[in-house]
Amino acid sequence: MNYNLAxxxxxxxxxxxxxxxxxxxxxxxxxxxxxxxxxxxxVAARAQRLIGRDVFFLTGTDEHAEKVxxxxxxxxxxxxxxxxxxxxxxxxxxxxxxxxxxxFVRTTExxxxxxxxxxxTQLKDAGIITLGDYEGWYDPSQEEYLTEMVAKENDFKSxxxxxDLEKRVEQNWFFDLPRYEPWLLxxxxxxxxxxxxxxxxxxxxxxxxxxxxPVPVSRQIKExxxxxxxxxxxxxxxxxYVWIEALCNYLTIVDNxxxxxxxxxxxxxxxxxxxxxxxxxxxxxxxxxxxxxxPQTVYAHAYWIAEGTKMSKSLGNFVxxxxxxxxxxxxxxxxxxWFLTTQGPLGANDSDFAHSRFVEVYNADLANSVGNSxxxxxxxxxxxxxxxxxxxxxxxxxxxxxxxxxxxxxxxENAGKKSDDPDRTYKIAEFTSQAVxxxxxxLSKMDLDAMLDxxxxxxxxxxxxxSFSAPFTLAKQLDTLEDGTHALSSILYSCxxxxxxxxxxLSPAMPEKMAELWRNWNCNHLVDPxxxxxxxxxxxxxxxxxxxxxxxxxxxxxxxxxALFMRADTKEPAPEIEPxx
Ligand code: ME8
Numbered sequence: 178m179n180y181n182l183a184x185x186x187x188x189x190x191x192x193x194x195x196x197x198x199x200x201x202x203x204x205x206x207x208x209x210x211x212x213x214x215x216x217x218x219x220v221a222a223r224a225q226r227l228i229g230r231d232v233f234f235l236t237g238t239d240e241h242a243e244k245v246x247x248x249x250x251x252x253x254x255x256x257x258x259x260x261x262x263x264x265x266x267x268x269x270x271x272x273x274x275x276x277x278x279x280x281f282v283r284t285t286e287x288x289x290x291x292x293x294x295x296x297x298t299q300l301k302d303a304g305i306i307t308l309g310d311y312e313g314w315y316d317p318s319q320e321e322y323l324t325e326m327v328a329k330e331n332d333f334k335s336x337x338x339x340x341d342l343e344k345r346v347e348q349n350w351f352f353d354l355p356r357y358e359p360w361l362l363x364x365x366x367x368x369x370x371x372x373x374x375x376x377x378x379x380x381x382x383x384x385x386x387x388x389x390x391p392v393p394v395s396r397q398i399k400e401x402x403x404x405x406x407x408x409x410x411x412x413x414x415x416x417x418y419v420w421i422e423a424l425c426n427y428l429t430i431v432d433n434x435x436x437x438x439x440x441x442x443x444x445x446x447x448x449x450x451x452x453x454x455x456x457x458x459x460x461x462x463x464x465x466x467x468x469x470x471x472p473q474t475v476y477a478h479a480y481w482i483a484e485g486t487k488m489s490k491s492l493g494n495f496v497x498x499x500x501x502x503x504x505x506x507x508x509x510x511x512x513x514x515w516f517l518t519t520q521g522p523l524g525a526n527d528s529d530f531a532h533s534r535f536v537e538v539y540n541a542d543l544a545n546s547v548g549n550s551x552x553x554x555x556x557x558x559x560x561x562x563x564x565x566x567x568x569x570x571x572x573x574x575x576x577x578x579x580x581x582x583x584x585x586x587x588x589x590e591n592a593g594k595k596s597d598d599p600d601r602t603y604k605i606a607e608f609t610s611q612a613v614x615x616x617x618x619x620l621s622k623m624d625l626d627a628m629l630d631x632x633x634x635x636x637x638x639x640x641x642x643x644s645f646s647a648p649f650t651l652a653k654q655l656d657t658l659e660d661g662t663h664a665l666s667s668i669l670y671s672c673x674x675x676x677x678x679x680x681x682x683l684s685p686a687m688p689e690k691m692a693e694l695w696r697n698w699n700c701n702h703l704v705d706p707x708x709x710x711x712x713x714x715x716x717x718x719x720x721x722x723x724x725x726x727x728x729x730x731x732x733x734x735x736x737x738x739x740a741l742f743m744r745a746d747t748k749e750p751a752p753e754i755e756p757x758x
Contacts, residue, residue: 193231193442196222197427199452200239200282203263204248207270208488209481209496209530210449213521217478217625218447219276220518223685224620224628226277229716233439235430236271237282238264239423241416243320246403256405260285270498275510275688282430284423290407292429293422296467297394298410305353305466311393315345320419322393337451338489350409351391352421357462358389364461364471371474372457373623376525377450381457392459394421424460428469444472445623449522453477476623479522483530496530503752504535508745511687512539518686519626532751539745542633547683548742550636551694553643554672558735561652561665566733569724570667572606572674574646584664588651596645603642605671606723609635609678613721616682625686632682639672639679673698674729678721690741697738703727 198218201211215236222234240260249259264283271278282289300306314328315321318338322345323331333342364370365382372378395415396406407422409415427446431439446456453475461471481496482488488495505513516535519542522528558564574582582603586596616631648668655661677700684691695701703720705712713720720727 190228190230193233193438194222194225194445195233195235195431195439195442196225196445196447197234198236199448200237200284200423200426201267202242202245203238203240203260203267204242204244206263207267207498209483209498209501209517210488211267212270212274212498212501213481213517214447214449214478215271215276215278216274216514216517217521217523219274219278220514220625220629220685221445221447221620221623222277223688224616224625227681227685227713227717227720228617228620229713229718231438231442232279233431233436234276234278235280235282235427236276236278237280237426237430238267238284239419239426240264240283240285241406241419241422243403243405243419244318246405250403256403257285266498273498273502273505273510274514280430282426284426289426289429292432293407293417293425294410296425296428296463297417297421300352300463300466301350301410303466305356306350306394307353309349309351309391310346311349311351311391312344312346314342316340316342324387324390326387347393347397349393349397350395350412350415352394352459352463352466354389354392354459354462357465358385360465361385361458361462365457369473370457370461370471372453373474373476374478374525377453377457377477381453384454385458389458392421394418420455421459421463424455424463427460427472428464428467440469443474444470445474445476446472447476447478450477450479474623479525480527481522481530482527485529485531497754499754500752503754507752508539509690509742511690512543512742515539515543515629515686519629523624523626533747536745536747536749539742540747543742544740544744546633546636546640547679547687547690548740550640550643550672551676551680552737552740554639554669554676555697555735555737557648557652557669558673559737561648562669564735564737566670566673566729566731566735567666568663568670568731569729570670570674572609572671572723573602573604574642574668574671575602575604580660581664581667582646584658584660585646585648585651585668588654588658588661588664589647591654591657592647592650594647594650601645603638603645603671605638605642605675608638609675609721609723612682613678613717617717629683629686632679635675635679635682639675642668643672670729673735674723677729678723681717681721693738694741697736698729699734699736700727700729 196218198215218234222232225232245260246256249256313322316323316335318335318340328342365372372381395409396418397415406416409417448456457475464471483494483496501513516538520538586599589596612631612635616628619627646668648665651665680691680694695703705714
């Protein structure tokens with residue numbers, strides 16, 4: 178797909194969209210990192226559905242790792258039992274987070290295993306996977322070999338866990354990665370495979386230019402090994418290396434008649450920086466060898482840290498799903514989703530999960546902004562117009578076009594207050610349509626914070642307009658101002674319609690709260706009642722049209738409802754959770 182075309186044509190882009198997360202190891206429970214990547218994928222998937230695209234969103238679990246069979250043994254379980262316990266924990270966590278994934282793959286499923294074997298067989302038959310000796314620095318904690326240089330740079334310790342590397346010699350099956358070096362260079366440099374953010378692209382290119390080595394794709398089966406993993410086709414003394422098999426999941430799950438269109442569409446792989454090499458280099462090369470197109474985007478975000486410290490097993494300071502649940506109980510799940518999406522490490526820098534920051538962002542963005550603005554406008558409709566939309570307005574306020582703002586300013590003067598800048602004009606309808614364009618452009622660059630900020634900017638604009646036009650002052654003078662009721666109705670319509678459009682842009686991050694607003698404001702016609710997972714009845718370009726088919730209509734009931742977000746007490750400590758067993 179032409180990227181520039183996609184940017185300018187977002188509203189009419191009908192290319193199917195396929196977004197994936199890493200599949201997570203099931204040796205342990207899910208934590209904030211797993212939830213974060215999957216949340217980012219969920220927000221992107223919901224936003225793409227909102228603009229009208231056919232989306233497939235895949236997440237799942239990576240089960241055949243050695244560390245899974247090891248922890249299973251420590252817990253007196255078979256590897257499969259242990260994998261199932263943890264896969265269920267991942268599924269429960271992702272349900273709790275309200276993720277809209279279309280499928281959840283477990284690599285122990287036949288549908289994955291049979292296809293993975295097919296791919297490896299194809300590469301073996303083509304002579305791209307061959308037998309050879311391998312000597313290298315092995316990181317047992319990550320189950321991967323490191324190059325001599327990376328091993329040296331890290332003092333022969335794992336760059337991820339700090340544990341000692343082991344020198345290992347093995348006879349293995351190898352994938353001929355060097356064969357794809359010029360092709361990879363060209364694909365990444367030309368952004369045919371977009372590696373994002375830019376800093377990560379430069380790192381990958383830097384490492385690529387140092388040269389590539391064949392990649393081992395199997396592990397010798399040793400005595401005492403658990404019976405765990407997929408056997409190498411045609412060689413019962415080896416199993417397929419878990420990483421190679423895991424990468425195949427992105428294809429195995431859509432490699433059928435019904436889902437093929439997603440691989441042929443726009444493919445986006447999301448992950449953190451730790452595993453970018455596998456996704457930006459090894460996997461595209463494998464795809465090329467299989468005669469498949471590579472992904473368009475490989476996006477590697479940075480890491481969450483906790484209260485200023487790197488999270489690690491030894492420190493026991495992982496932000497666990499239980500803590501996210503405790504925050505959600507107190508401030509709503511959507512507040513947690515909002516905080517993680519807008520404050521998370523989407524770019525190249527790590528982000529800190531700190532309680533004080535959560536409360537600050539919650540109050541600033543949600544309680545005092547989105548929540549306050551929607552309840553203020555809802556209340557005014559109720560107080561001044563019996564809880565109904567009273568008339569429409571083109572969303573333009575100035576001195577050349579209409580008297581509404583003039584009337585409002587006269588009301589201010591009558592009340593003994595002066596406006597700072599009486600010549601100011603407000604083109605609210607235009608502002609919202611520009612915000613929608615900005616949101617779509619940001620989405621195509623995977624800049625989800627900027628996408629949501631487009632929604633936030635409308636809310637700020639409405640707040641600013643309310644302060645400027647002071648409808649509550651105007652409302653007190655309806656008997657004396659000839660045009661008062663019309664002016665008040667126009668101001669309220671514009672605020673309401675702008676907030677309705679903002680709510681669409683905010684909905685990918687806060688689907689439940691925005692649905693609550695739509696229920697209160699009788700905007701249920703925006704969504705398909707049979708599809709709770711953000712199925713919209715029309716693309717954003719239609720839904721967000723000012724006073725269009727889906728706009729607020731005169732007579733439409735606006736129920737006051739509860740405030741969407743209650744203000745948080747900044748002095749209250751972080752929620753307490755039971756330590757994990
Ligand atoms: O690597 N901050 O699985 P994994 C943000 N099975 N994200 C984090 C994070 C943090 N502190 N810690 C983990 C594997 N993540 C392989 C993947 S894919 C074919 C196979 C997230 O369970 C982030 O997405 O170790 C990271 O890439 C992933 O969890 C690693 O998950």
